Amino acid sequence: MTVIDASTAAPPVLEPPPRPDLATRTAELRDRHRRAADGTDPSATERQHARGKLTARERLDLLFDKDSFCEVEPLRVHRATGFGLEHKRPYTDGVVTGWGTVEGRTVFAYAHDFRIFGGALGEAHAEKIHKVMDLAEAAGAPLVALCDGAGARIQEGVTALAGYGGIFRRNVRMSGVVPQISVMLGPCAGGAAYSPALTDFVFMVRGISQMFITGPDVVRAVTGEEISQDGLGGADVHGGTTGVAAFVHDDEESCLLEVRHLLSLLPANNRELPPREWTNDPANRRTESLADLVPADPARSYDIRDVIAEIVDDGDWTEIHAQWAQNVVCALARLDGHTVGIVANQPAHLAGVLDINASEKAARFVRTCDAFSIPLVTLLDVPGFLPGADQEHGGIIRHGAKLLYAYCDATVPRVQLILRKAYGGAYIVMDSRSIGADLSFAWPTNEIAVMGAEGAANVVFRREIAAADDPEATRQRLIEEYREQLMHPYYAAERGLVDDVIDPAETRAVLIRSLSMLRSKQTSLPSRKHGNSPT
Template identity: 80%
Template sequence: MATPTDTTETAGEGPVEELLRLKRGAREGGDPAATERQHAKGKLTARERIDLLLDEGSFQEIETLRRHRATGFGMEARKPYTDGVVTGWGTVEGRTVFVYAHDFRIFGGALGEAHAAKIHKLMDLAAAAGAPLVSLNDGAGARIQEGVTALAGYGGIFQRNTRNSGVIPQISVMLGPCAGGAAYSPALTDFVFMVRETSQMFITGPDVVQAVTGEQVSQNGLGGADVHASVSGVCHLAYDDEESCLTDVRYLLSLLPANNRELPPYVATDDPADRRTDRLLELVPADPGMSYDMRTVIEEVVDDGETFEVHPTWATNVLCVLARLDGHVTGIVANQPSAMAGVLDIHASEKAARFVQMCDAFNIPILTLVDVPGFLPGVDQEHGGIIRHGAKLLYAYCNATVPRVSLIVRKAYGGAYIVMDSRSIGADVALAWPSNEIAVMGAEGAANVIFRRDIAAADDPEAVRQQKIKEYKAELMHPYYAAERGLVDDVVDPAETRATLVATFAMLRTKHADLPSRKHGNAPA
């Protein structure tokens, strides 16, 4: 029987039969033992993964018969079709999606000249068609036998990642190793998914780390899914298996537009737009010092309580969520009082800034739920560049032209109030609950600063301090102070929160805003 790399025509075989034989051989991967080894690692093959991602029977492959042209190092005798990457397009819930998948069974999924050329062509097609691109990564990096041409292939991918950024959604799914320069392509995309135990990302592997620094670490300890999902923030979501991972990739695609010229898909809902949200009064404690889970607030407000949270285990003091309001996709940024009291720090600022930029790029309106005591104080934060990192979130909001609505749920203090999409930095509509407190700082701290002499000179300093706290709250922190000065557009009944938000975003749906003419801004790095 002819092998997949054998172009000799079998006796009696016509050109169509030969084509079908070659393609069938290419799709089978040529080596059943390699497939068994892949499955033994708990990993699917490239085509099995594509079948899980796309609608059944929708995949249209291109360049199935592509082969490398490398010579030397025994490469002439090893010229399998596909060259280790499967490329093409199909549909997810009927919408076109482009996909490429490394085939680890062929050269370990390593990238060579032909391999890269296939990916370049697919990325260009995705941009031309205005459709999302999903990469299923399972490769051993650059193909050493092809030298600098393999490295140049990565350069072409990085260039296209950057050129397509904010134009079409780009999703990287890490299903195996990704080391060295190859890791920069996922880092340039909009979302990174990883699977525990089988996927790793790092610039230098454990052996190099030990040789240079003396540190001993495993591959998963250095760049596994949980490390990147909870510590580095490189990964947006981590999963226990490939099936659940790819199911969520499909769900994410259902929330995103095909490109930056379209709106996200609308889905009709049976959840009434004017549904009352009386339960919010129970979910949020009146005492600004008490903790609660902001996720429950979001679930109460959005359609059917369904949410898609981004970075759920990294920078947990801020939430970034995609959900629908009256059928329309909305991006939600919210302080999380149950983690570090919802304070903003370096990681939370970076996380929220990136999410705001993604929403703005793909025409997703932004709702900001505010309950923030300020920025996290400390030497580590200052030396780590909290000013620079906090400015990233400020820059992202100020630069966003999509509809923006902010709602102060409980408290908003200091510079963090301004940064969390306040009216002063361009929120289209700023709302607040009757229990809101907006101030430069908490009443206790403010009283200690303003009235420190009165307190120090009193016979009973604590009694005077408490009295001054009450005076400060009554004068500057009452719920209607900001509304009286036009910094809050309306104070709303918590039970009418959903209805108010739905109506407000409906009014803003035709919003048009232009940024100043410029090549691009110079965002804080």
């Protein structure tokens, strides 16, 4: 029998455990991605569809060009924190983030997945959003938020609240740098509502979108008022009453299609110009129908939207805040293929006067256009500011000053066109030459004055009218004299406050030529940290 000395024996050779080949690893990864895409509960998709809502990925498919979406952190899960979360750690953590293309241009997006934790925001969820926001800022590309979440994740406490803070800070830092669009496709309550309010445009869908700081239950407990979620913060409330929503749609499909169209009108960032879209609509096309659309009588009403459609390329334009403050119309359109912003008084609503809401609406739009290098065309037919104690007590001075500030601060090309009347302070505020419009034109029907001839005559000739044998006849004579001497169509042009009085049929051609000349406009503001606008 041979005895082996263990101290000198060679160690046994151990075979390494078999390692999965690349195909096995790839199959495992595909399975993880499939589970991330499908969610953790197959019935959750059915419940989402039963609510009349699409899933996060179905929405992304509608937003982006086919097969262009690249997901970021699809396998992210939250850190187990107790309170039941340690047993439920689904992939994506309830938000899908990434980038893709919209009509060939890069766009970043995040979409809450209501099927997972009700889309509630936790630490990992927030960090994914922070990352995609930082990528959008670094790449200089628009950011679209598809919002469908239940607010902060209660189980994660203050870390969830801090996550919202990080989003708000980035919203502000990116403001005016890249376009930010919020699409409300479900509930948005409490502090979560502030992120959409900080973005450039908010879309809502009737029946499924709600935004409010305190919900119906809290309202009932505090005030005793009974109100539904839609009645408190539904799409029509924010589209027509509060002005929070710029666009309101009946379904998700048309909503996301409009988001794609809006993106096509905007630049990728504040260092670029909006993309030009070639058109077959001639730049020198005469607009003969404008003389019939706009009555010469300043007291007669008409729809300014018909005027806009006649002027812009192919009659195609997009109205912003169509249901809110309808006495002023704000629109994005194209002239000779170039994006322009149009601000216009609407005689068909409140005679086109400026009031608190109209001033705020127009001011916000002017600042948005200026931030993204979109030239401004202002169409005037304004009788003044709306009188009344409610307007004065509501701060019409402060709100009107917002519009004045926005125009004075704007450095983009600015062209003013006076269609008919332009009276008082409203004339000045609506981008007059005196506050920096590059060019001002007027139709032969224009009347520019401190006030209408009737009111002016009653003030200026009050004593003469009172002492006349026939006060009414004297009044009418003096009204005509005032109109002929101080309100005739060429009065402002003779004093250099209007660059030319033009034929309405040449409106499109004049605007296009003017904007073409101004496209290389260079201007700057005094060095300062920032202005102090009358917010």
